[in-house]
Amino acid sequence: MAEATVAGPAGTARRPVRVLAVGRDDPRHAALVRAAEAELVRRYGDGSLEPPEVAGAAPAGSPVTLATLLAVDDAGTPLGCVVLATLPAVGDGVGEVKRLFVPPEARRRGVAAxxxxxxxxxxxxxxxxxxxxxxxxxxPEAIALYEREGWQPAPPYAWADDPMTRTFGRPLP
Structure with a gap:
């Protein structure tokens, strides 16, 4: 799907990272989502700020997954993931970026960007x-990434009106 070059661990050469479209049931993606959820529990406690994704057929008006993306290095090692879904709570033509996660060992190498x-x-x-x-x-590292990549503060939607959340948006010209 896409290929970029990102920095390797300190003192190593830059290595390519590929971003692949995968199925929602891809075990590499599922493992990263579990790691992301564990990190959220470490940061916020047991009560997740985001409702869990529902497997199977979604009720009318529910978000629909448009893309499940996985970043891998040249050896195929998973480096991170992200999901794109529709956002009916905001309106037609609006998508939601969900589950963007890079495990600690792959951070600070440009994978999230x-x-x-x-x-x-x-x-x-x-x-x-x-x-x-x-x-x-x-x-704060996620907030810094979004700001650095040109995302702007946006009004909260649906469940995202919690004082511990920040909402960002960007147009797609």
């Missing part, structure tokens, strides 16, 4: 007009 760029491309391909996402106040 590569995933964010790929999910923006996926939103354009899906014909969306804009994207939204929610992060938490105890994730």
């Amino acid at each position: 590569a995933l964010l760029g790929a999910v923006v491309d996926a939103g354009r391909t899906a014909g969306l007009d804009s994207l939204r996402l929610v992060t938490g106040t105890l994730q």
Whole structure:
């Protein structure tokens, strides 16, 4: 789908990272989502700020997954993941970036920025007009990433009106 070059561990050469479209049931993606959820529990406690995703057929008006993306290195090692879904709570033409996660051992190498760029491309391909996402106040590195990548503060939606959340958006010209 997309390929970028990211820095390897300190003192090593830059290595390519590929962002692949995978199925929601891809075991590499599922493992990263479990790791992301464990990290959220460590940061915020047992009560997750985000409702869990529902497997199977969604009721009318529910979000629909448009893309499940996985970043891998040249050896195929998973480096991170992200999901793009519709966002009916905000309106037609709006997508939501969900589950953007890079495990600690792959951070500070440009993987999250590569995933964010790929999910923006996926939103354009899906014909969306804009994207939204929610992060938490105890994730300052995520907030810094979104700001650095040009995302702007946006009004909260649905469950994201908790004082510990920050909502960002960007148009897709």
